[in-house]
Amino acid sequence: MNIVIFGPPGAGKGTQSKFIAEKFNMYQLSTGDILRKEMSKNTEIGKKISSVINTGSLVSDQIVSDMIEKVISNNDYHNKIIFDGYPRNLIQAKNLENLLKKYKQKISIVLKLSVSLETVKKRISERKSLEKRTDDDKDIAIKRYKTYENSTEPVIEYYKKLNLLKVIDGENSIDQINKEISDIISSI
Ligand code: AMP
Numbered sequence: 001m002n003i004v005i006f007g008p009p010g011a012g013k014g015t016q017s018k019f020i021a022e023k024f025n026m027y028q029l030s031t032g033d034i035l036r037k038e039m040s041k042n043t044e045i046g047k048k049i050s051s052v053i054n055t056g057s058l059v060s061d062q063i064v065s066d067m068i069e070k071v072i073s074n075n076d077y078h079n080k081i082i083f084d085g086y087p088r089n090l091i092q093a094k095n096l097e098n099l100l101k102k103y104k105q106k107i108s109i110v111l112k113l114s115v116s117l118e119t120v121k122k123r124i125s126e127r128k129s130l131e132k133r134t135d136d137d138k139d140i141a142i143k144r145y146k147t148y149e150n151s152t153e154p155v156i157e158y159y160k161k162l163n164l165l166k167v168i169d170g171e172n173s174i175d176q177i178n179k180e181i182s183d184i185i186s187s188i
Contacts, residue, residue, distance in 0.1 A: 001024075001026075001079060001080070001108040001109070001185075001188060002079055002080070002081045002082075002083065002100070002105055002106065002107050002108060003020065003026070003081070003082045003083065003107070003108065003109050003110070003111065003185070004082075004083040004086075004087070004096075004107055004109075004110045004111070004159070005017055005020075005082060005083065005084050005110075005111045005112075005113070006110065006111065006112045006113070006152065006155075006156055007112060007113030007114070007115065007170055008115060008117075008120050008144070008145050008148045008149075009120055009124060009141055009144040009145060009148070010115070010119070010120040010123035010124045010127065010141070011113040011114075011115045011120070011170045012113055012115075012170055012174065012177065013084050013085065013113060014030060014032075014033075014084060015174060016111075016113065016174075016177060016178070016181060017030065017082045017084040019178050019181070020082055020181060020185065021082055023182065024185060025080070026080045026081065026082050027071065027076075027077040027080050027081050027082065028082050028084055029068060029071050029077075029081050029082060029083055029084060029086065030084040030085050031064050031067060031068065031084070031085040031086045031088075032084075032085045033084075034067050035049055035053060035059060035064075035067075036053075036133070039053065039134075045063060048063075049063065050134075053134070053135050054134050054135055054140065055140065055143065056135060056140040056141070056142075056143030056144040056146075056147055057143070057147060058088050058089065058147060058151060061089070061091050061092055061095065064086060064088075064092065065092070065095050065099075068083075068086055068096070068099065069099055072099050072100065072103050072105065073103055078103070078105065079105050079106075081105075083096070083107075087152075087155055088147075088151055088152050088155070089151040089152065089154075089155060090154055090155055090158065092155070093155045093158055093159075107159075107164060108164075108188055109164060109166060109184065109185070109188055110156075110159040110164040110165045110166070111165075111166050111168060111181060111184070112156055112165060112166070112167045112168065113168050113170030113177070114167055114168065114169060114170050114171075115170040115171055116171070117142070117145055119170075119171060120141060120145055121138060121141065121142070124136050124138065124141040125138060166184050168180050168181065168184075
């Protein structure tokens, strides 16, 4: 079983992915975490992407594609991946489909955490003081929300047409969302 999880910045994707990974013995593939690691280590890729991330846009499809292929091709994670932050646009969705085909895997379910822009703003300002992410500035967060609406919402539509989509109210408490997601995954 592979899972894709969607949600705007601050929706709780990371928190819920960690929970799923632990409970169902899966691997959380967070492209955002991998990219932030590259930035903190100041690698060649890190230098290239920091200005993109800090304006709330998407980094190049090729860079992220290389990152996810490393995980998809790893037998330890075969059919055990939670895609947290990928795909972010239709090109990436096609690429993911091709990679999964290449490594004989598939997506079993797609989760969407739905939250309003108001909640996003509130949560991002709370997170900023805890995690010190350079892109958790209010204006950048609004830009990230817009990027999500423009580039990622069409991908969600794509999965909806494939009958894979489950929408979850991301305004609920973390525990309530945990429970809802557990029930969905257990019923597959
Ligand atoms: P996240 O932690 O998922 O909110 O991602 C933080 C930032 O990393 C995003 O705003 C993008 O700039 C970049 N990023 C993460 N995943 C991707 C992706 N799949 N494609 C392009 N950029 C990404």
